[in-house]
Amino acid sequence: MKACAGTQTTLTSVNCTQTTLTSVNCTQTTLTSVTCTQTTLTSVTCTQTTLTSVTCTQTTLTSVTCTQTTLTSVTCTQTTLTSVTCTQTTPTSVNCTQLQFRKKRLKKSLCIRG
Numbered sequence: 001m002k003a004c005a006g007t008q009t010t011l012t013s014v015n016c017t018q019t020t021l022t023s024v025n026c027t028q029t030t031l032t033s034v035t036c037t038q039t040t041l042t043s044v045t046c047t048q049t050t051l052t053s054v055t056c057t058q059t060t061l062t063s064v065t066c067t068q069t070t071l072t073s074v075t076c077t078q079t080t081l082t083s084v085t086c087t088q089t090t091p092t093s094v095n096c097t098q099l100q101f102r103k104k105r106l107k108k109s110l111c112i113r114g
Contacts, residue, residue, distance in 0.1 A: 016041070029066075036061075039076075046071075056081075 014024060016036045022043060024034060029046035032053060039056040042063060049066035052073055059076040064084045074084055 014021065014034045017038070020040045021034075021036060022041065023045075024031065025043070025045045027047045029049045029051065031044070031046055031051045034041065034044055034054045036056045038058045039061065040059075041054075041056060041061045043065075044051070044054055045063070045065045047067045049068065050070045051064070051066055052071070054061070054064055054074045056076045058078045059081065061074075061076055061081045062083060064071070064074055071084070074081070
């Protein structure tokens with residue numbers, strides 16, 4: 001479990017229960033909370049970003065990548081979330097429940113909420 005490998009970062013909390021947490025990488029970032037329950041969390045990568053919360057329950061979360069972005073919340077329940085990519089964007093919330101959430105790319109002036 002790699003809690004936080006990065007620079008100029010405040011990592012408040014990473015909580016895992018019956019989970020494989022592969023990597024959380026932070027650079028110039030405030031990562032408030034990553035919570036996993038019966039989940040495989042592969043990677044959360046933040047660069048010049050405020051990531052408030054990533055919550056996974058009975059879920060495979062492959063990757064959350066944020067660059068110059070404020071990502072408030074990613075919540076997954078009985079879901080496969082492949083990728084959330086944010087670039088110069090403020091996505092407020094991505095919520096997935098009993099669905100296949102493959103890939104959402106959030107770019108400047110374009111906010112896709114699932």
